[in-house]
Amino acid sequence: MDIKKSNRKRHLDTLLTATTWTFAVLTLTALMFIVGHILINGVPHLTPSLFEMRWTTENVSMMPSILSTAMMVVITLCLVVPLGMFTSIYLVEYAKKGSRYVKVIRQATEILAGIPSIVYGLFGSLFFVNFMGLGLSLIAGALTLSIMVLPLVIRTTEEALKSVSDGFREGAFALGSGKLRVVFRIVLPSAVPGILAGVILATGRIVGETAALIFTAGTAPNIPQNLYGSVRTLAVHMWSLSGEAFHTNEAYATAVVLLLIVLIINTVAAAIAKALNSGRIK
Amino acid sequence: MIRRARYEQELRDISDKLVLMCRHIEVAIEKCIKALVERDADLAQEVYEEHNLIDKLEREIEHACMRLLVMEQPVAGDFREVSAAMKMITDLERIGDQAWDIAEITTQFGDAEYLKKLEHIPQMAIIVIQMVKSGVQAYINRDLDLARSLDAIDDKVDDLFNIVMADIIALVKIDPDNAEQAIMLMMITKYLERIGDHAVNVGEWVEYAITGVHPKEE
């Protein structure tokens, strides 16, 4: 019995190992470089004046933008989560498998997911800002972002619902439950972690978005009085600062804060995903 | 919760029936010997009833064992217990037959006086009754020593058999007219000796049930 590895096979193994290592290191280096670059250039410029409640041309405070971002996230999620959730519940629990209608909805969400955000911005500007007369405003921005992240919410919720074992559904039906009770008492609670993970991913998208917001929510640097006021989120704020030659340092400082927020969101998402996996039965 | 409650119950039923079968055998042997000694034809007739009951119990136990084999597929000790019971009842049933055979012979002596006082035959009967009881008891109590003791007891039965035979030969030699009664007594003695052998068989199956090895295999 000859079970020795041939030389050729051994060399191929070494080559493949070396290649994978090289690329992994390259990727890591690029990431380290970007983070390092932002931290080195940003952290020294994180001054208290950047966190003042009112923005002036002097302090170029990012505090109003941080709060605006939070508002934008909350309003967008309020719009998109119910819409996306009920759509997915329909698709997974109610629609007939393989019906044309479902296929059309799936196709539409796929396409929506693939559209560049600038296109959403343009659409929002034409439809919400001009046609509906909402102007450059918090609400116009939120509506635009809702449409943008809707596919994401639908897909993640769908996956979360599908991952709920059919055994639960069967068991609940066999105990005399109606459809509604099965969906809301059994399926949805089991899918909550998955849905939450999707919501957090959507939050990440909202926080990081600029292109779709510049044309819909505008760039007003202070906290708006109402839903119809123009706002700038943190990402837009950074984009504005970097456009002005005088505020490169402040832009870096903003980037540090943005990075931190995104990091927190991702960590939470990962933690929830982990909880989801450990909570499920084999 | 008791595990395999149904199986245990059915096994208990079989044991109960075995005990009952053993009682009837005891009574049958007692009655046929009493019928012989006291020349009681009615008593001899009663043995027939006992014999019938023993046959009926054999079929019942057999049926229960077969049912258990099919329905519960016992293995290991459980399997040996059931199969030993099935083999044992064949021997026990034969004992019942022999008791009835003895009873039948007792009715054929007519009014003739016995050639000699019946002494060893009742002794043999007492021993074989005890042997049958021990065999069944050994099964119920899983008593290996008791089961193994039967072989030695059977030697006593054989000794008595030889004594009776010698007596009968002597009687026939004295007067050939005695031959008729001598043959009948000889047959009764032989049946009792056979009962002892069957009881030994029972003991051997008990040993198989307990140890997994039938003594004749060794």
Place this chain on the structure above:
Amino acid sequence: MNMTELKDKVDLWGTDNNSKTRTSERVAVDISYRAHDYNLAVRDCNLYYSDFQALKNVNMDIAQQEVTAFIGPSGCGKSTFLRIFNRMNDLIEGCRISGDIHIGGQDIYAKDTDVSLLRKNVGMVFQKPNPFPMSIYDNIAYAPRTFGIKKRGELDVIVERSLKQAGLWEETKDRLKKSALGLSGGQQQRLCIARALAAEPKVLLMDEPTSALDPISTGIIEDLISELKAQYTIIIVTHNMQQATRVSDKTAFFLLGEVVEYNKTIEIFSKPKDKRTENYITGRFG
């Protein structure tokens, strides 16, 4: 042939003659079986999955307070047949069924049947233990809550009784608030049995309830079935011949959607009438 015509010909369903009273009772309390009368009767049942005929002209009477085992090779229709009794086949798209299926004299496929109430009365235990991802208590209380029992005291009584019936009370009484998913496989399956019992069913359907369990848990569940049969009509689908003989009073052998043989278990396993049954139960199938 509709029910009334059939009934005029022969009293197939074992119902009494005053069927008028029975109908009015049904209107009043919907599906509520009389304690002494929930035998199952199937006449000329055919079932199709789209173009595939899964059951062919099945006729069967199942006595109450007996354990009936369905055996047969995979895909023979035994699970499908089991599921007609609580209409779980309704959930499968493209599934059509014809024939008369009666439980306790009532046509369970009648237009005015409340499927929820039917399933309350005809409980089911599945192949894979499927406790809900909630506490042990909430699992058991699920069905009673579905049917409007909300009072804590009442639920407590039901939970304790059901767990005791399933022989799980001693093991779980101190951890009722803990997740049911923390139980072992065998315990989970007994929990599922308890959960079904909490709905106070009359009939219990078990679809290979022990095939995912180890021999010890299997033995415990088999003993449990023997205990429960005093109160419930039980049907069990099994691939395990020994299980069929150990727990059931009657056995039906299915092959290619047909009932080949249906008889007392002892008869089926000691002297089957059909050669195909003999081949299957002796492992010489094919």
